[in-house]
Amino acid sequence: MQTLSTIGFDADDTLWQNEHFFRLTERHFTELLVDYAEPEHLAARLLDAEKRNLAHYGFGIKGFTLSMIETAIEVTDGKVPGDIIGRIVNAGREMLSHPIETLPHVHETLEALAADHTLVLITKGDLFDQERKLAQSGLGEFFDAVEIVSDKSPATYARAFSRHGDGPERAMMVGNSLRSDVIPAIEAGGWGTYVPHDLTWDYERADEPKNGSPRFFKIASLAELKPLIDRL
Incomplete structure (x- = not known):
């Protein structure tokens, strides 16, 4: 040495x-979809999507945002409202500008x-x-x-x-x-x-x-x- x-x-x-901002956004994500799934279930589904998508999107906020959108589509059987998708995209954009x-x-x-x-x-x-x-x-x-x-x-x-x-x-x-x-x-x-x-x-x-x-x-x-x- x-x-x-x-x-x-x-x-x-x-x-x-860094992780602090991911946790805040994940909490907001579960609130957006509270009518479709329990927060714990959503968190588990999102983690599965993130791991599954690492090979495609890599690490970072953009891949996280795409995984949130994918999870929202899955848990709503493709019926997620467009305004929720828009709010997920905005949440990802805000993460990219946090101080x-x-x-x-x-x-x-x-x-x-x-x-x-x-x-x-x-x-x-x-x-x-x-x-x-x-x-x-x-x-x-x-x-x-x-x-x-x-x-x-x-x-x-x-x-x-x-x-x-x-x-x-x-x-x-x-x-x-x-x-x-x-x-x-x-x-x-x-x-x-x-x-x-x-x-x-x-x-x-x-x-x-x-x-x-x-x-x-x-x-x-x-x-x-x-x-x-x-x-x-």
């Missing part, structure tokens, strides 16, 4: 709030680490939306490179850390998703630091590495990241 040279950061719910709320300790942590490490932002989702959020966050100056990818796998991290650093063996990935940020980075030969967020999409849930994996770390907030790296 004395040779750690590159640190990758997830964006959504690691650097700024960016950075999480605690982000700015000072990035500033402290940027002095001695190559910082790479590795995020998945819609290209335009992720670029918008990064620009509005004011955090772009701290990153040496930005990778907006369709999904995160061991191969994704191997390529990113080889392209922008000294390979995954000298890199650490930091994020709030065990499934997307931490586990595949470790499988690529790197290190993974898990920073839990209060809200996590069900798709992103996974079990923590067992048997005291020496490449896995868990911290309560980004305030603990610089001290962790200093100790290593």
Whole structure:
């Protein structure tokens, strides 16, 4: 670990709030269709649609909006009123313009680490939306490179850390998703630091590495990241 040279950061719910806006929109969605299905049933149907459509639409707000429309059509047997479809579209449009709320300790942590490490932002989702959020966050100056990818796998991290650093063996990935940020980075030969967020999409849930994996770390907030790296 004395040779750690590159640190990758997830964006959504690691650097700024994201899932919070999805939850608010999902609540509004269930209210729109309350006459057709119970909220819990709608939420389950929507999650199924989202997972089913990832291969077609990818991650992000646009795919989420299309999945809401598809679910509305399904639960109403094709009889969903046009005005409800319009309100779903408007809800998705509002999500694409919500203000960016950075999480605690982000700015000072990035500033402290940027002095001695190559910082790479590795995020998945819609290209335009992720670029918008990064620009509005004011955090772009701290990153040496930005990778907006369709999904995160061991191969994704191997390529990113080889392209922008000294390979995954000298890199650490930091994020709030065990499934997307931490586990595949470790499988690529790197290190993974898990920073839990209060809200996590069900798709992103996974079990923590067992048997005291020496490449896995868990911290309560980004305030603990610089001290962790200093100790290593």
